[in-house]
Amino acid sequence: MKYTLVLVALVFSFNSFSQDKKSVWDGQKQIELFDFENKKDIKSVKTLTSKIEISNKKGVTKGSKALTLFLKGDEKLSGIDIKPKKVLNSKGLKDFCFVFDATNLTNVSANVDVEVHSSKGGVFRRMACMPANSSETYYFELEGKDVEVENGLRNNPPAWKSKSFMMANKGARSKVDFSQISKIRMSIRSAYEDKIIVIDNIRLVESPERDPNYLIGFVDKFGQNAKVDFPLKISSDNELKKLADIELKYLATSKPMDNRSKFGGWKEGPQLQATGYFRAQKYKGKWALVDPEGYLFFSSGIANVRMANSTTFTGMDYKNEAIRHRDPEDVTPEDSKNIVAIPNEIRKTAYKAYPGRRDMFVELPSYDDPLANHYSYRRESHKGNIQHGETFSFYRANLERRYGEQFEGSYLMKWRDVTLDRMLDWGFTSFGNWAGEEFYGSKRLPYFANTWVIGDFKTIGKGEWHNMGDPFDPEFARRAKYSIDIVADQVKNNPWCVGVFVDNEKSWGSEGSFRSKYILALDALEMDETSLPIKGVYMRFLKDKYKTAKALSKAWKVNIDSWNTLSKGISFHNAKKPNKTMAADMGKMVEIYADKYFQIVHDALKEQLPNHLYLGCRFTSWGMTAEVRKAAKKYVDVFSFNYYREAFGKKFWSFMEEFDMPAMIGEFHYGATSDSGIPYSGLQQASDQSDRARLYKQYMNEVIDNPYFVGAHWFQYFDSSITGRAHDGENCNIGFVTITDRPYLEMVKAAKEVHKNMYERKYGETKK
Structure with a gap:
């Protein structure tokens, strides 16, 4: 311009x-x-x-x-x-x-x-x-x-x-x-x-004089902002039910878009080799997924369609600590756990642990209320002053209000069916990451499985999100295999499973300063070799290359008096003017780490799930380096990136030309505070709901136009609680539906417009 x-x-x-x-x-x-x-x-x-x-x-x-x-x-x-x-x-x-x-x-x-x-x-x-x-x-x-x-x-x-x-x-x-x-x-x-x-x-x-009660009673019984009005605000249980009935009548006659195959591929496009499972293939200069029947497939989906992230801390906790017990073999992080049933003997020990927090709510159900089954417990949080405590899911409670309960859990079954009907009516071809397991057997919409490598293995440093596991610790490989075996039991040989994401937004380091780029090497080098397996691997690398500590000192222009001193640990975090040789060696050590990590995960996946794609660990723009991408390229079937920006753009993705591999956006979103009643927009902002829709269409079309990308997933299905999700306090307007399960019509319209000609735009021809 x-x-x-x-x-x-x-x-x-x-x-x-x-x-x-x-x-x-x-x-x-x-x-x-x-x-x-x-x-x-x-x-x-x-x-x-x-x-x-x-x-x-x-x-x-x-x-x-x-x-x-x-x-x-x-x-x-x-x-x-x-x-x-x-x-x-x-x-x-x-x-x-x-x-x-x-x-x-x-x-x-x-x-x-x-x-x-x-x-x-x-x-x-x-x-x-x-x-x-x-x-x-x-x-x-x-x-x-x-x-x-x-x-x-x-x-x-x-x-x-x-x-x-x-x-x-x-x-x-x-x-x-x-x-x-x-x-x-x-x-x-x-x-x-x-x-x-x-x-x-x-x-x-x-600052002007603040309202001393501005945080008191600002959440109503539906989980909405009690102090402001906004277009989709619900005022009664009857209104919720009435709106549900109207939508159910519409969905009863809706169907998927006409040009879609059984699995959501492009039925009017070319039909390639059918393997019975999803795979990736380059077709006429553009990467694509290919569905089990051989049709070109682009994964447009919504991530986090599940109840695990729907709860918010109530300010209450329990004196009975049995609720905080952990199984050492557990493979599910706290933020991925579903609703935890709380035994009555534990609930009897409830007390107001955070009075200011509890006072935010106008009304929460009593423990003998029918909606008390939407209370849960979180044993830890990632951010915030609340370490653990009671939580409540307004979204689940509103579903029960919306659909009623003919038998135990019937409202959740109804939600599952309505969600599938909506996704297909809106033109989505798959779920994103973190779809609830209740969708795995639906045979209506493709999905992605996921797991984490968590456990009691050695770790490196103190990453922003978590310490990074040492992949040279045998316990790391055992836990990776253990986690993947569990996923395999859920999805093995299911043609509706596109593939598996393992881990998420890990602290690999970031381009920028010497310290941020090579943090995985720097943190390990300052630790004792006897306490960290990868430190021994790094020591062997340096000894093989330089033979003597004196030669290493000369090459790096630092003082290392002996291999023994380096073995015990030396900090190079604040090295003054690190030279190119030192930086190159640090980069090689980071690559050694990443190569071992991806090799372990890849091998465990291919052993158990040879027919399913390995979609990596969902890199972030702020948390990956060229060395880590280079290592990942050897093992992943499809790169994945969580990329929160106003626009998808072109310049940032120039490295994909070198790799020439398929890639996928695992997360992006926009939110608005002006007409949602929610205090926080999200990681990317819009001025209102119409602007959200504009930005969504713009981003999606840019991804579709990129020859390397084979999918993009919006995060997430429903808005965060306005008092913050229990994991980290995010209280965003990022849903396709509100906390009361009302669709944002601007977003629905935008999705339909994108999906209507998505395949023609992406692959530009029709079957002769």
Whole structure:
């Protein structure tokens, strides 16, 4: 997009500036940081794959000037750093917010990230979706009562009333001293197209008086936001049942799209060799899956269609610790467990472990209520201040309200059938990862199986998500085989099972700094060889290559006085100016680790499930390196990536040209807070439900157009609880259906539009 042409073409009708006539910020003590009225402010701005100019037109909210950002699409990052010569001082302010005005001059919404860096160490990262052609005030707290407090919610609702837009957390909460600010970054990442954003009036403002009850009673009996209205809000049990009856009548006459084979492949396209199982094949320059009957197949699905992630902490716990017992041979992580029945003798020991948490709910069923069967227990959480405790599934409870219970569990059987009817009616060709096992035998929609390698084996380091298992520990291989044997019993020789994902979003390391890229080697090298099998493997690699510790020291330009010293452990995490030889050796060690991991999993899978595809471990954009991908290439049948960005894009995927292998998107999504009643949009944001639908279509069509990708899976089927899923507090508007099981019609329409001509778009011909 040519910026000059865009500016000439801009004839927009803007929303009025969204502050109140008397803004919530008026009268509050504040410090102006940048208003871009003088050259000094401009000299502090550094462009990052972007352009800037001073404007005196749209977007000026203070004085006569503002800063216009011309941001580039399909870039890893495009934005600005504002870094003044002297640190910015917040002296004199108590609890305070970072506040700025922004005008989006683009015809589509923009996902904008803001980082505020403290000169004393630490950074806050926040995000907002700026609606198309809009002017808004955006803010987030830097200092305040709740800034670093973990309460089981990824993002809180606003603590005071305002028309300004509260930016959402991007990462975990933490305590940072913002008495001095060293840098401000504003950016977009991997956007579909160029964006033009005008920034003005950046300031620190003392926080308004907060509502002391803003977290009390904000969840109604249906799990909805009790304090705001929104389009799909349910008001009664009868309304739920009435809407269910209307949908059931419609679904009774619906059917899959006409051009689909038995397994969802392209019936009107070419028919290749049929093997009775799913496989991958390159067809006329494009990778494809091939269904059991030989038809070209693209896996468009929804992930996490199950009850395991539907619960939220209630604030209650039990004094009887028997509920926290673990079977050492268990192969299922806590966040993948279904509802756990709680014996009455344990329930009798319930107590209010987290009073503030319990007070969030207007109404929860008593233990003798028919809906008490939707209570469960979580023995651990990944993030947040609640380590373990009682949980409740509003989604399950609403299903029972919606469909009734003719016999025990009948509402779940009805949900299973309705879900399958919906998926086929909406045009999906498969489930994504983590489909409930109740769908495995339906013979209506293909699915993917999954497992994890978890157990009491040696681990390396302290990854963000979990320690990384040592694949050279024999216990690792035993646990991998044990887990895969269990999956094999569930799906072996079932033609409806496309393949198996093993593990998820592991901490492989990331491109960037020396430390982040080679963390698997660095963490192992500082450990004692006698306590970690892979350390011995690394030692043999270095001894074979360098023969003496002196030669290694010379090559790496570090001091290693003996092999014995290195064997006991040396830290190279903060090595000054590591040279190319050291980096190459670290890269080789990371590859050794990854090669062994993928080889163990591959061999165990192919022994038990030779007819099913191995779909890898679902890499992330932030957690993989070239060395790990190189190792995986030798073993996986299809690469898998969880990729949360505004756009799928092209530049990031250039490495696929080198590999020339099929790949799949395991997760992506968008959410909106404006019309869902949910405090947190999700990892990628939209301005409203219509914008979610637009972004979904855009992303899907980009994946379909890529010659290497054979599928993409939306995460997830239903919205998160607004009080946060028990695993990590995510409280997002990311579902195709609400917590009351009402479909978002904008998303349904978008899915049908994508799927209607998906195969023609992907493979571009019909059978002669």
